[in-house]
Amino acid sequence: MSVSYPQRQRELEKLIEKLGLPDSVSVRWDLLELALTHPSASSEENYEQLEFMGDAVVRLAASEFLLERYPTARVGEMAKIRSVLVSDRILAQIAASYGLERYLLLSPSAAGDRSGQQSRLADAFEALLAVLYLSTHTLELVRPWLDSHFQQLAEDIRKDPALRNYKDALQEWTQLHYKVLPEYRVREIHPLSRRPHRFKAEVWLQGERKGEGSGRSKKAAQQAAAKVAFLSLCSESAIP
Incomplete structure (x- = not known):
């Protein structure tokens, strides 16, 4: 697959410029075109294989960043x-x-389909990272701009007592204090809707409802409910 027309080439160059990479950077433009092609646009030539590669690239970039930033963690x-x-x-x-x-x-x-926007953006982003990696077979085109995002996000996550994963944090807390797992009850309150509160979840512990929350997906609703329960239980345990 090659870049389809001159205007598209200029668009792709603009994207690379937005990343803060120099004009002289050697990018595989044909692969970048592929990385930004959704399967709905082409069933044969799309970003799926590059997204598979990019999943490993972003994990490697994040791992390198964290090891350098927090060497004693x-x-x-x-x-x-x-x-x-x-x-x-x-x-x-x-x-x-x-x-x-x-x-x-x-x-x-x-x-x-706005409900699929997050997934396709994440997939295309991973495909983009794969292209930048394959252009040099290093992370030199990835980390210079991605690290700045990781830095702020990592600092915010470290300040969170649950490290942004309230389901895991709640499970660890309940196992430590009660030797049981929390129970989640989820129901769909806006079927076939694109609303941000399509699902509602409740979290129960030893027969008591400890929190509830809503979200666009079942997983998001469970996380919201777990956050309420976790913060509430931590607050209660801190009371003398």
Whole structure:
């Protein structure tokens, strides 16, 4: 696959410029075109294989960053921070900051599906990282601009008592104090809706409801409920 036309080439060059990379950088433009092609636009030539590669690239970049930034941190803590840094939510957030959506080639029906925006942004972003890695077979085109995002996010995550994963934090807390696991009850309150509160979740512990929350997905609703429960239980345990 090659860059389709001169205007598209200029668009791709603009994207590379947004990343803060020099004009002289050697990028595989044909691969970049592929990385920004959604499967709905082409069933044969799209970003899926590059996204697979990019998943490993972003994990490697995050791992290098964390080892350098927090050399004395425990491996378990770094693993938890990395899991947040490479999550679809964070990757889509970074991608959106560069306006990646406007460079993505996709069908009109896919473009109208706002519920799939986070997933396709995260996938395309990973594919982009794969292209930058394959252009040099190093992280020299990745870390100079990605580290700045990781730095702020990692600092914010470390300040969070649950490291942004309230389900895991709540499970560890309940096992430590009660030797049981929390129970989640989820129901769909806005079927077939794109609302941010499509699902509602409750978390129960030993027959008592400890928190509730809502979200666009079941997982998001559970995290919201777990956050309420975790912060409440931690507050209660801190009371003398």
